[in-house]
Amino acid sequence: MPICGAEEEQRFKATEMTYAPYLLALGLYLVLSCQVSAAEDSLGSPFILSALEDAKRIVDEAYKYSREESLSRVRKMSASPSDVLRLLKQPARDTRSVVRAADYMENTLRLIEERTHHLHKRSLNATDLITPDELSTIARLTGCAARVQPPSCRTTPQVNKRYPRRGASNTPLSRWLPAEYEDGISQPMGWDPRKPHNGFLLPLVREVSNEILRTTAVDSDRTFTYLLTIFGQFVAHDMTFTPTSPSIRSFSNGINCDETCDQANPCFPIKIPNGDPRFGSNSNTCLPFFRSAPACGTGNTGFIFGASNVRQQINGLTSFLDMSEQVYSSNDVQARELRNLTSDEEVTNTTGLEEVPCFVAGDSRVDENIGLTSLHTMFLREHNRLARALRQLNPHWSDETLYQEARKIMGGFLQVIIFRDYLEAIVGPNAFSRHLSNYPGYDENIDPSISNVFSTAAFRFAHLAIQPFMFRLDENYNEHPQFPNVMLHKAFFTPWRLVFEGGIDPLIRGLVGRPSKLNTQDHMMVEDIRDKMFQFTSRLGLDLGSLNMQRGRDHGIPGYNAWRRFCGLSEPRDFNQLAQVLKNPSLARRLLQMYRTPENIDVWLGGVSEPFVAGGRVGPLFSCLITTQFQRIRQGDRFWWQNEGIFTSRQRASLASVSFARIICDNTGIKDVPSHPFQYRPRGSGYTSCNAIPAFDLTPWMDTDQDDNLIDTSRFQVQNQTLDQEDDWEVQNEIPQGSSETAHQPPTP
Ligand code: HEM
Numbered sequence: 047m048p049i050c051g052a053e054e055e056q057r058f059k060a061t062e063m064t065y066a067p068y069l070l071a072l073g074l075y076l077v078l079s080c081q082v083s084a085a086e087d088s089l090g091s092p093f094i095l096s097a098l099e100d101a102k103r104i105v106d107e108a109y110k111y112s113r114e115e116s117l118s119r120v121r122k123m124s125a126s127p128s129d130v131l132r133l134l135k136q137p138a139r140d141t142r143s144v145v146r147a148a149d150y151m152e153n154t155l156r157l158i159e160e161r162t163h164h165l166h167k168r169s170l171n172a173t174d175l176i177t178p179d180e181l182s183t184i185a186r187l188t189g190c191a192a193r194v195q196p197p198s199c200r201t202t203p204q205v206n207k208r209y210p211r212r213g214a215s216n217t218p219l220s221r222w223l224p225a226e227y228e229d230g231i232s233q234p235m236g237w238d239p240r241k242p243h244n245g246f247l248l249p250l251v252r253e254v255s256n257e258i259l260r261t262t263a264v265d266s267d268r269t270f271t272y273l274l275t276i277f278g279q280f281v282a283h284d285m286t287f288t289p290t291s292p293s294i295r296s297f298s299n300g301i302n303c304d305e306t307c308d309q310a311n312p313c314f315p316i317k318i319p320n321g322d323p324r325f326g327s328n329s330n331t332c333l334p335f336f337r338s339a340p341a342c343g344t345g346n347t348g349f350i351f352g353a354s355n356v357r358q359q360i361n362g363l364t365s366f367l368d369m370s371e372q373v374y375s376s377n378d379v380q381a382r383e384l385r386n387l388t389s390d391e392e393v394t395n396t397t398g399l400e401e402v403p404c405f406v407a408g409d410s411r412v413d414e415n416i417g418l419t420s421l422h423t424m425f426l427r428e429h430n431r432l433a434r435a436l437r438q439l440n441p442h443w444s445d446e447t448l449y450q451e452a453r454k455i456m457g458g459f460l461q462v463i464i465f466r467d468y469l470e471a472i473v474g475p476n477a478f479s480r481h482l483s484n485y486p487g488y489d490e491n492i493d494p495s496i497s498n499v500f501s502t503a504a505f506r507f508a509h510l511a512i513q514p515f516m517f518r519l520d521e522n523y524n525e526h527p528q529f530p531n532v533m534l535h536k537a538f539f540t541p542w543r544l545v546f547e548g549g550i551d552p553l554i555r556g557l558v559g560r561p562s563k564l565n566t567q568d569h570m571m572v573e574d575i576r577d578k579m580f581q582f583t584s585r586l587g588l589d590l591g592s593l594n595m596q597r598g599r600d601h602g603i604p605g606y607n608a609w610r611r612f613c614g615l616s617e618p619r620d621f622n623q624l625a626q627v628l629k630n631p632s633l634a635r636r637l638l639q640m641y642r643t644p645e646n647i648d649v650w651l652g653g654v655s656e657p658f659v660a661g662g663r664v665g666p667l668f669s670c671l672i673t674t675q676f677q678r679i680r681q682g683d684r685f686w687w688q689n690e691g692i693f694t695s696r697q698r699a700s701l702a703s704v705s706f707a708r709i710i711c712d713n714t715g716i717k718d719v720p721s722h723p724f725q726y727r728p729r730g731s732g733y734t735s736c737n738a739i740p741a742f743d744l745t746p747w748m749d750t751d752q753d754d755n756l757i758d759t760s761r762f763q764v765q766n767q768t769l770d771q772e773d774d775w776e777v778q779n780e781i782p783q784g785s786s787e788t789a790h791q792p793p794t795p
């Protein structure tokens with residue numbers, strides 16, 4: 047069917063289906079691969095075509111090798127932490143086609159360059175040697191052209207005609223400041239360890255992590271619950287997903303990134319400093335690191351597609367707050383799968399061991415930790431609850447209409463909760479009241495796409511608010527006697543804990559009944575993620591702090607002071623000024639011992655080192671960057687819940703009073719909750735009985751046929767079909783609610 051390029055349109059678009067259940071299934075994990083569809087008719091010269099063919103073969107073989115290698119390790123139960131990270135950052139479906147097209151393009155140009163260099167015995171850029179026509183042939187045959195040309199929007203109304211792809215999935219992350227690469231085009235800062243920047247060498251990221259982030263003690267937040275942190279992760283997963291290439295080995299020399307300290311794209315290993323507290327003096331060790339995939343046609347010398355061609359990274363998600371990923375998926379095929387999956391489609395178990403398949407949602411990271419999986423499950427149930435309630439109100443509605451209306455309400459819920467309850471606690475009341483409290487209306491000139499610095503640095507602030515446990519509580523909000531708190535490193539990718547250890551209720555109680563970790567300058571990142579991330583066996587775990595900084599360098603993100611300047615903040619130049627900004631001379635001294643100049647401080651680290659703004663949970667720099675991003679995704683979203691013509695005024699009034707507490711009550715067996723679940727209060731100070739929390743008022747969605755009670759959703763739909771043949775009430779593979787707290791023996795993870 048024709049899709050208007052911008053997957054963003056998924057939100058209210060009907061899809062062609064043989065049947066269209068309006069309920070969602072929490073389905074089973076399926077591994078699919080997509081083929082890039084390249085037109086095979088070409089006019090290009092034989093030289094270029096042969097480079098293209100060879101590039102495709104190299105890329106396809108590398109993908110195949112990587113896939114077989116990964117699967118075999120998973121089957122042998124010997125997946126390493128870096129295998130897990132790679133799976134987490136694997137592109138799927140459409141995103142995979144985009145990444146593959148970019149890999150084809152990059153390798154074709156690399157081969158042309160190598161081969162012409164061989165002929166001419168001097169260095170030439172591939173793009174200087176080929177004509178614009180040949181370049182467009184390559185772009186077309188690799189599938190890259192389709193990714194940069196504007197989509198043809200015949201079917202979907204209301205598209206931003208000027209910038210139809212802005213905010214859509216599988217488009218590049220935007221830049222608020224120009225990228226800074228070591229070679230000006232694509233090499234990360236620190237690629238050449240002997241090259242000075244602003245007069246000084248960059249420290250190893252792991253060294254910085256050891257010196258600044260390391261802590262064994264944890265301060266707890268007195269004001270905010272752990273929900274603030276894990277809901278933040280849930281929100282992040284609606285906004286940004288930066289894929290790596292599926293290949294685990296370098297295209298140019300076949301080096302396997304897992305097994306080497308050598309640098310060759312996409313391998314950019316994290317070097318371990320001498321005397322590392324974990325690795326000792328074995329300085330030949332590295333933590334594997336895979337560079338994020340380049341966007342089509344970027345990161346090559348010369349000019350392609352008429353623009354300067356610095357390496358950019360891809361956002362696989364819609365930037366809008368639309369629950370696109372957590373519940374629905376912004377991919378057409380997957381959205382359909384999520385609606386159709388039944389327990390018949392079980393994954394084949396070839397290991398002979400008892401297995402619990404992973405849960406699948408729109409976002410591939412749903413299983414990353416069991417607190418997050420619980421939130422996914424709860425919101426998915428809310429969709430189903432709404433769809434059922436709407437059907438009671440409007441028995442004549444088709445499945446399609448029920449699904450679309452429930453989905454639209456869910457998007458409204460998310461937007462209201464983020465702007466009413468969440469953001470102020472993060473950016474502080476000052477920035478919030480100045481920039482985020484009043485809705486200024488839709489503006490098609492505002493670019494709503496996610497910026498690289500937001501995804502790579504600013505919104506990773508909450509990695510320092512992660513507790514070393516996932517809390518699990520009983521009906522009285524005491525530690526669960528049967529299923530006690532779990533160490534975080536034993537709560538990664540363990541969906542079986544939800545199935546066999548009491549369902550989601552103990553975990554949701556843990557989120558609303560226990561505090562977040564407080565990020566303080568003395569106690570920054572817990573060891574579960576700084577040393578043991580994704581560690582399942584005795585193999586060494588990963589370091590999320592190092593990953594964040596290495597990722598920033600991989601993406602060419604400018605340093606700390608450049609961003610302070612961007613935000614109109616002071617730029618500390620020396621020790622005294624830095625000590626003043628950080629309000630902490632000891633931290634300033636330790637930072638400068640490594641970086642020598644504040645200019646070079648990795649922006650994620652600089653940001654999380656700042657003391658909080660009043661009433662917030664980030665410093666001034668991240669308050670500015672996070673505020674700016676949320677402003678843009680609200681103002682540049684023509685489906686924003688407050689925008690005219692999206693909901694009726696009665697519907698808007700209903701949405702404005704949505705209660706997070708009530709969503710918990712409606713979708714779990716929990717009987718009493720804090721009425722403001724982000725605010726930490728011990729239970730002794732009085733939680734509210736679910737009976738006392740008003741239900742969400744759905745009456746404005748009653749289709750009375752006589753007034754303008756409802757917005758006509760058909761104008762958001764490509765086709766309005768009557769698809770009521772199948773009355774699919776039962777949701778498959780759901781975790782039973784509340785009463786499911788029965789013990790089973792978990793399989794060995
Ligand atoms: C147990 C909790 C969490 C774990 C284990 C975790 C782990 C990770 C990992 C492994 C990455 C990819 C690192 C890389 O290679 O670049 C990542 C990225 C990220 N994380 Fe977290 N995270 C957690 C919680 C959070 C929270 C609470 C937030 C925000 C409130 C957050 C925001 C982000 C963002 C924005 C990214 C970049 C996503 C992308 O564009 O791909 N994370 N996280």
Ligand SMILES: [Ca+2]
Nearest residue numbers: 284364366370
């Ligand atoms: Ca989204």
